[in-house]
Amino acid sequence: MKIEIIQGILIPFLGTAAGAACVFFMKKEMGRNMQRALTGFAAGVMVAASVWSLLIPALEQAAAGAENSGRAAAVMIVLPAVRGFGAGTLLLLVLDRIIPHLHQHAEEAEGRKSNLARTTMMVLAVTLHNIPEGMAVGVVYAGWASGSADITAGGALALALGIAIQNFPEGAIISMPLHAEGKSKGGAFLDGVLSGAVEPAGALLTIFLAARLVPVMPYLLSFAAGAMIYVVVEELIPEMSEGEHSNIGVILFAAGFTLMMVLDVVLG
Numbered sequence: 001m002k003i004e005i006i007q008g009i010l011i012p013f014l015g016t017a018a019g020a021a022c023v024f025f026m027k028k029e030m031g032r033n034m035q036r037a038l039t040g041f042a043a044g045v046m047v048a049a050s051v052w053s054l055l056i057p058a059l060e061q062a063a064a065g066a067e068n069s070g071r072a073a074a075v076m077i078v079l080p081a082v083r084g085f086g087a088g089t090l091l092l093l094v095l096d097r098i099i100p101h102l103h104q105h106a107e108e109a110e111g112r113k114s115n116l117a118r119t120t121m122m123v124l125a126v127t128l129h130n131i132p133e134g135m136a137v138g139v140v141y142a143g144w145a146s147g148s149a150d151i152t153a154g155g156a157l158a159l160a161l162g163i164a165i166q167n168f169p170e171g172a173i174i175s176m177p178l179h180a181e182g183k184s185k186g187g188a189f190l191d192g193v194l195s196g197a198v199e200p201a202g203a204l205l206t207i208f209l210a211a212r213l214v215p216v217m218p219y220l221l222s223f224a225a226g227a228m229i230y231v232v233v234e235e236l237i238p239e240m241s242e243g244e245h246s247n248i249g250v251i252l253f254a255a256g257f258t259l260m261m262v263l264d265v266v267l268g
Contacts, residue, residue, distance in 0.1 A: 004153055005141045008160040009203035012137060013196050015164030016130075019171025020192025023179050026172070033248050036240045038169030040249030043236035044256025045166040046133075050225040050232075052264040053140060053159035055081060057151050058221035061143075080218035087219075088226025092132060096234060130170075132227030133163045134199035138206025139220045145207070146214045154267035161267075162260040167196060 062077045140159050143151040175192035179185055206220075240249030 002145060004157075005145060005207065008141050008156055009134075009137055009200045009207075011157075011160040012133060012163040012167050012203075013200050015167035016171040016196025016199070017193045019168035019173075020175040020189050020196075022172040023175040023185050023188045023192070026176065032243060033246060035173060036246060036249040037252045038173060039236050039240040040252035041256035042166040042169050043232045043240065043249075044253040044258070045162050045260045046228050046232050046236070047253075048257045048260035048264070049136070049159050049162045049166075050228045052261060053155060053162070054136060054221045054225035054228070055085070057140075057143065057155070058084065058218040058225070061221075062218040080216075081222040084219035084222030085226035085229075088132065088223040088228075089230045090226075091223075092227045092230040092234075095131065096230075130167075130196055130199050131202055132224060132231055133167070134202025135206050136224035136228060137163060137199070138203035139217075139224045141203070142207045143214075143217050143221065146217070152267075155264060158260075158264040158267040162263055163199075165259070166256070167199075171196065 058081045059077060062080050137156075137160055140151055140156045144153055144156045171192045174195055175188040178188040178191055183191070240253070
């Protein structure tokens, strides 16, 4: 396996670990506006990554394989993206039924004495968020390694960096509330790191599978995009909009979207 692929699938995991390490340097409780800002920034990065790093390459590869031009050919080009996007959304919908929402955990765990039970639920919820991100990195690097997809090494690196940037606030959002609930700093950090461990594992699995499924790469790319957009709409946007009205989440959403767009265009 190429060293670039190994580095690429580890970058998002390191982002999560770095965010979780904030528990050692910041105050015990995170302010509501700070949490909104971090969540909005993460959502913006994920939306931009879904468009520039996943959906556009999926459409471009499908177009490269089209034999004719015209409206019929256009339908055939967009069909893999539509199907893949829908399948990715459906998968996350099913997983969301199995693993409860992060914001629901806080309500369901209210009043319980077991910190271990609360911690377990929190880690499971964040793991759900990380599944599509690991898939996305794996699919993009598999497409680059195969040479058949319209993906450059810079574009793949841009996605990995973008997800790492998104994972930084996510790691902090997990480790700091856990510490506030009574968990030690070391324990909260470890739980935050473990929540991101599914990403490199998922990326590796996707790479091994995608290497055998190069002809359906447009489906896989759009599948990952559908899963990521589901997480943004179902989890991140509601979290950044909860409570008293504030524009900080929207402002940071725009900042995250812009940063990821620039990274993908410059590095791609």
